[in-house]
Amino acid sequence: MVTLLQQIVNGLSAGATYAVFAIGFTLVFGVLNVLNMAQGAIFMWGAFLGLASVIHLHLPLPLALLPAMLGSGALGVAAELAIFRPLRLRSAHRWMGLVASLALARILVAAAQEVFGTQVVRYPDSPALAHALMVGGVRVQVLQLAIAAIALLLMLGLAALLDRTRTGRAIRTVAFDPRVAQLVGISVDRATLATFFLSGALAGAAGVLLGALFNAVSPFMGENILLKGLTVLILGGLGNVPGAMAGGFLLGVIEVLSVGYVSSAFRDAIGFGLVFLILLVRPAGLFGRAEAARA
Amino acid sequence: MNQILASYGNLINLVLLDGILAYAVWLALSANMFSFATGGFMAIGAYVGVVLTMRLGVPFPLAVVAAAASAAGVALALGGTLLRLRGDYFALATLAFTEVVRVIALNWESVTGGALGIVGIARSTETWHLAAGLGAVIYFAWALRRSHIGRAIAAIRADELPTAAMGVDIFRYRLALFVTSGAVTGLAGALAGHMNYFIGPNDFGLLRTIDAISYSILGGIGVLAGPGLGALVLTALPELLRFSSQLREILVGALLLGAVLFLPRGLAALRLPAPSARRALAVEKGLP
Numbered sequence: 001m002v003t004l005l006q007q008i009v010n011g012l013s014a015g016a017t018y019a020v021f022a023i024g025f026t027l028v029f030g031v032l033n034v035l036n037m038a039q040g041a042i043f044m045w046g047a048f049l050g051l052a053s054v055i056h057l058h059l060p061l062p063l064a065l066l067p068a069m070l071g072s073g074a075l076g077v078a079a080e081l082a083i084f085r086p087l088r089l090r091s092a093h094r095w096m097g098l099v100a101s102l103a104l105a106r107i108l109v110a111a112a113q114e115v116f117g118t119q120v121v122r123y124p125d126s127p128a129l130a131h132a133l134m135v136g137g138v139r140v141q142v143l144q145l146a147i148a149a150i151a152l153l154l155m156l157g158l159a160a161l162l163d164r165t166r167t168g169r170a171i172r173t174v175a176f177d178p179r180v181a182q183l184v185g186i187s188v189d190r191a192t193l194a195t196f197f198l199s200g201a202l203a204g205a206a207g208v209l210l211g212a213l214f215n216a217v218s219p220f221m222g223e224n225i226l227l228k229g230l231t232v233l234i235l236g237g238l239g240n241v242p243g244a245m246a247g248g249f250l251l252g253v254i255e256v257l258s259v260g261y262v263s264s265a266f267r268d269a270i271g272f273g274l275v276f277l278i279l280l281v282r283p284a285g286l287f288g289r290a291e292a293a294r295a
Numbered sequence: 296m297n298q299i300l301a302s303y304g305n306l307i308n309l310v311l312l313d314g315i316l317a318y319a320v321w322l323a324l325s326a327n328m329f330s331f332a333t334g335g336f337m338a339i340g341a342y343v344g345v346v347l348t349m350r351l352g353v354p355f356p357l358a359v360v361a362a363a364a365s366a367a368g369v370a371l372a373l374g375g376t377l378l379r380l381r382g383d384y385f386a387l388a389t390l391a392f393t394e395v396v397r398v399i400a401l402n403w404e405s406v407t408g409g410a411l412g413i414v415g416i417a418r419s420t421e422t423w424h425l426a427a428g429l430g431a432v433i434y435f436a437w438a439l440r441r442s443h444i445g446r447a448i449a450a451i452r453a454d455e456l457p458t459a460a461m462g463v464d465i466f467r468y469r470l471a472l473f474v475t476s477g478a479v480t481g482l483a484g485a486l487a488g489h490m491n492y493f494i495g496p497n498d499f500g501l502l503r504t505i506d507a508i509s510y511s512i513l514g515g516i517g518v519l520a521g522p523g524l525g526a527l528v529l530t531a532l533p534e535l536l537r538f539s540s541q542l543r544e545i546l547v548g549a550l551l552l553g554a555v556l557f558l559p560r561g562l563a564a565l566r567l568p569a570p571s572a573r574r575a576l577a578v579e580k581g582l583p
Contacts, residue, residue, distance in 0.1 A: 029383075087556070092559060094383070095324075095329040095386075099512050099555055100551070103547075103548045104548065106551075107544070110542070110548065111541075114541050227390075227394060227501075234391075269398040272395045272398070273395065275388070279377070279391075280376060280377075283380060283384055
């Protein structure tokens with residue numbers, strides 16, 4: 001029982017970072033109906049920027065999130081300006097966006113190798129964060145708690161932003177229908193830029209959090225999270241923000257449970273097996289309505 | 296001639312192999328199927344081929360045929376279930392397929408050798424095998440475009456709804472193309488498996504898949520020569536320039552990005568005159 005609880009705690013803290021990443025991913029899909037495959041590379045840049053802020057600016061981890069999110073948000077904006085907007089103006093076929101963003105991801109990964117080297121780097125030791133609390137026989141690191149708390153704050157912040165602010169309302173209107181948004185005088189271009197900034201910033205934040213949680217940052221960390229993000233996207237339903245949040249936690253728990261009770265070798269296979277199954281049975285995702293299925 | 300072969304033999308083989316993969320991707324793209332299954336089919340072809348020749352002593356040509364047939368069989372099962380998904384959902388499901396195949400290859404140690412892969416494979420693949428394979432695939436693509444099937448496929452790509460209304464069974468055409476594409480990819484996998492003494496699970500992952508798609512898109516899928524040209528440029532150019540691997544990646548990425556943004560119909564469209572009425576069908580709706 002205690003082992004099970006322990007694994008669920010570990011799964012939830014990893015799942016919190018998956019959820020943050022997947023929300024950024026699904027936000028762009030929900031608003032613009034495109035998949036930004038460079039999201040994994042933006043996540044990786046966020047992790048490096050956060051690490052650089054910790055090492056060179058001596059910022060504590062929560063503050064290091066800020067430069068990381070600004071930088072990766074800017075990368076998200078760059079992806080929109082350089083790729084998605086020109087393609088949209090040309091009404092290019094949708095796979096062009098996939099291919100172009102994959103190309104951008106390659107450039108970003110190679111650039112990170114040039115700048116940061118190809119080695120796996122670590123966050124400096126922090127006794128305060130590594131300290132573990134025992135709660136009813138379950139070992140909970142302060143780091144895990146901090147990461148879960150930051151992730152929850154980010155998600156609540158995004159929800160409030162989408163719900164309460166002008167920008168958020170503009171984004172939701174564009175998601176509903178860009179033509180309607182234009183009719184009521186919303187700048188679709190600006191709402192789109194805001195979406196890409198938020199999406200990139202969330203990816204960067206997830207990068208810092210996951211890099212700190214597993215204490216490893218490398219130029220190649222983006223591919224794995226991209227695949228996890230896609231899994232969560234399918235679990236929650238493409239474009240479904242609450243679904244991505246729930247799906248992120250779910251995937252985190254499923255992963256640790258499959259490592260604990262099946263085999264570590266099949267951790268990723270179980271995730272992708274789920275994707276398969278859900279696409280066949282419920283393409284709109286676990287939490288979606290059937291009408292949400294988009295072609 | 297012999298000197299060229301000696302110094303660039305590997306590169307020529309690689310270009311030919313990538314050419315085959317590019318046309319396999321083209322077959323799927325020609326009916327609007329954006330599939331990430333290339334890596335999975337290639338892995339199936341490679342492992343089936345190598346296990347047959349090494350463990351069971353099956354002659355190489357027979358093993359290649361069996362590899363292509365197994366990949367086609369898997370494509371039939373996969374396409375039969377996944378092709379009712381549309382657009383991004385189909386793409387993501389095929390991506391999951393490629394990853395599942397990779398994870399199985401990584402863990403089924405008794406057959407695939409796990410992460411260490413299979414070593415000491417006889418290098419049975421000759422340059423002319425690859426050239427013949429590429430020639431056959433190009434001929435098939437050429438003949439297909441001229442046939443009534445090709446016209447049905449062009450109609451599917453242009454607009455599905457009226458095509459279905461005219462009595463074209465879109466699902467069957469798509470499935471047939473997907474299975475053909477799978478068979479060709481499996482064949483390429485078996486040939487690739489017998490090129491380098493070694494195969495491992497990461498030879499056929501997502502990266503290989505994206506590369507194969509890139510050849511087709513860069514070259515342009517509206518023109519028969521497109522995928523081949525894309526494979527030639529993306530495989531040979533970075534090798535010949537001998538950059539560091541990072542610079543090479545940046546170059547490949549920038550080339551691809553530039554092509555998608557500024558040459559929507561691919562490199563092959565560069566030297567073509569304005570699209571004729573016949574080709575205009577494919578250009579509609581911003582198709583490449």
